[in-house]
Amino acid sequence: MKKLYIGIIFAFGAFTSYAQNYEFQDVIDIERLPVISQDNTGTCWSFSTSSFVESEIIRLTGRKIDVSEMYQARTTYIAKAENYVMRQGKANFSEGALAHDVFNSIQQYGLVPNVIFDGLNDGQTKHNHEEMDAVLVAMLKVYAENPGKKLSSQWKQAFNAVLDVYLGSIPTQFEFEGKNYTPKSFAEVVKINPENYITLTSFTHASYYKPFILNIPDNFSNGSMYNLPLDEFVTTIDNALANGYTLSLDCDVSEATFSGKYGIAFIPELEADIKTGLAEIITEKNITPEYRQQEFENLSTTDDHLMHIVGTVKDQKGNVYYKVKNSWGSDAQKVANGGYVYMSVAYMKLKAISVLVHKEGIKKETKKKLGL
Numbered sequence: 613m614k615k616l617y618i619g620i621i622f623a624f625g626a627f628t629s630y631a632q633n634y635e636f637q638d639v640i641d642i643e644r645l646p647v648i649s650q651d652n653t654g655t656c657w658s659f660s661t662s663s664f665v666e667s668e669i670i671r672l673t674g675r676k677i678d679v680s681e682m683y684q685a686r687t688t689y690i691a692k693a694e695n696y697v698m699r700q701g702k703a704n705f706s707e708g709a710l711a712h713d714v715f716n717s718i719q720q721y722g723l724v725p726n727v728i729f730d731g732l733n734d735g736q737t738k739h740n741h742e743e744m745d746a747v748l749v750a751m752l753k754v755y756a757e758n759p760g761k762k763l764s765s766q767w768k769q770a771f772n773a774v775l776d777v778y779l780g781s782i783p784t785q786f787e788f789e790g791k792n793y794t795p796k797s798f799a800e801v802v803k804i805n806p807e808n809y810i811t812l813t814s815f816t817h818a819s820y821y822k823p824f825i826l827n828i829p830d831n832f833s834n835g836s837m838y839n840l841p842l843d844e845f846v847t848t849i850d851n852a853l854a855n856g857y858t859l860s861l862d863c864d865v866s867e868a869t870f871s872g873k874y875g876i877a878f879i880p881e882l883e884a885d886i887k888t889g890l891a892e893i894i895t896e897k898n899i900t901p902e903y904r905q906q907e908f909e910n911l912s913t914t915d916d917h918l919m920h921i922v923g924t925v926k927d928q929k930g931n932v933y934y935k936v937k938n939s940w941g942s943d944a945q946k947v948a949n950g951g952y953v954y955m956s957v958a959y960m961k962l963k964a965i966s967v968l969v970h971k972e973g974i975k976k977e978t979k980k981k982l983g984l
Contacts, residue, residue: 632893632929634876636954640853640923641935643670645678647951649941651739654707657830657862658684659939660918661714661968664860665723665804667922668970671856672803680724682731682739683795684714686779687721693752693771695832697763701756707745708830711860711918711968715806716833721782722795723804728786731779744778810984812974813837813966814845816905821981828915828965830862837966838982842901846960848974849921849934849967857973858922861936862965865917869959872940875948876933879958893927899961907962915965925954934960 644667650659658681669677688709696705731739751774755767785794793801818824823836840848852859864870870877874890885894907913923935933954942951971984 632927633891634893634954635928636925636933636949638923638935639926639932642667642853642856642858642922644858644920644922644937645676647937647942648939649738650681650939653685653739653741654745655681655685655739655741656939657709657711657918658682658688658714660920660937661711661860663920663937663939664711664858664968665714665718667858667920668804669802675802677802678726680726680729680731682726682779683721683724683729683782684717686729686731686775686782687717688713689748689775690768690772691716692832693748693768696752697755697767699756700758701753704829704832705749705752706830707741709832710811710830710835710862710915710966712809712811712835713833715809715968716835718799718804719806722797723799723802724783724786724795725788725798728788729780729783733778733780741778744774747774747778808970808972809968810971810974811835811837811966811968812840812845812848814840814842814901814904815908816901817909821983826966830915840978842899842904842961844978845964845967846957848969848978849960850924851975852969852973853921853924853934855973857970858920859973860968861919861921862915862967863917863919863955864913864915864963864965866914867963870953870963872938872947872951872953875953877936877953877955877959877963879956879962893929893931896956896958897962899958904962913963913965919953921967922952932957 644663650656662679662681662684665679666677669675692705696703751771755763785792813826818839820839820841823838825834826837849859868886869879869889871890876890878889879897880886880889881895881897888894920937921934922937925933925935933956936953936955938951938953940947940951
């Protein structure tokens with residue numbers, strides 16, 4: 613990281629103020645594998661949650677294993693296609709999904725290392741799903757429209773054949789580090805049990821401490837989320853991190869105050885500080901549950917992107933930020949902080965859609981309220 617400095621701003625020749633350029637230091641830093649890029653794909657949900665799974669494997673077994681993001685994407689496409697076709701096209705089919713879809717995939721199809729299934733064919737070194745996605749969408753529209761008035765039983769076979777061409781066929785068994793596995797037995801060996809993970813959120817339109825289905829486009833599988841009051845939602849994130857548990861994060865990144873280039877995310881109190889806050893400490897807005905709900909309902913807050921919360925940092929004034937591992941690569945010419953975004957508490961309160969975490973990362977009192 614480049615050294616930052618304290619800049620001096622002179623205004624009107626008489627008044628002098630000091631701009632506090634960011635200087636960060638780690639507070640909590642939980643082990644994970646290096647930042648990588650999702651390249652030209654819409655599979656941030658798999659990259660972020662696979663990174664989360666990698667940290668869980670480290671926590672549970674001490675092993676550092678690069679798990680396959682594309683295996684989870686490949687298997688989840690099947691569920692998305694079935695949902696779209698059986699709803700006769702009146703459902704969302706896209707590259708997007710949510711963190712719980714990775715665990716749905718693990719439950720049904722298991723887990724494999726990236727060296728076994730990387731989703732790259734014909735000498736590719738980077739993922740590019742634009743052509744594949746266009747082909748899949750076109751196919752599914754035909755099936756949903758059902759021009760023959762009776763849908764053939766071969767449509768799933770044809771759909772899977774296209775996925776096989778672009779991503780590769782689903783492995784049924786493989787050898788890794790001298791041992792033989794099936795995808796399900798591998799998930800068991802690395803101690804990933806999908807039943808141990810839950811999604812948490814915070815909205816006022818649903819009852820607190822109860823699960824509900826949040827109506828957002830990428831929740832095609834109608835996954836339930838447990839609803840917490842906003843302050844408890846944040847303290848639950850803090851408790852997990854303090855106890856060595858990382859979290860998968862679904863978040864709005866469409867704001868001008870979220871920047872991979874600058875490696876910062878914040879919510880300024882004053883609109884005039886939108887650009888200033890990219891490099892300097894500014895005063896942030898107080899986020900209430902009512903304001904969070906308003907921004908969600910007027911679609912200012914949307915579920916754009918999933919990332920991985922791996923710790924916290926603080927600036928020189930003691931302000932805390934979440935250390936969020938992104939999947940936009942680590943090229944210093946394109947992103948700051950080695951590909952991590954330092955997200956303020958205010959940004960987390962306002963723009964975090966949900967987090968997924970191991971149940972043991974939640975305080976006993978909160979678990980009791982949730983009936984876990």
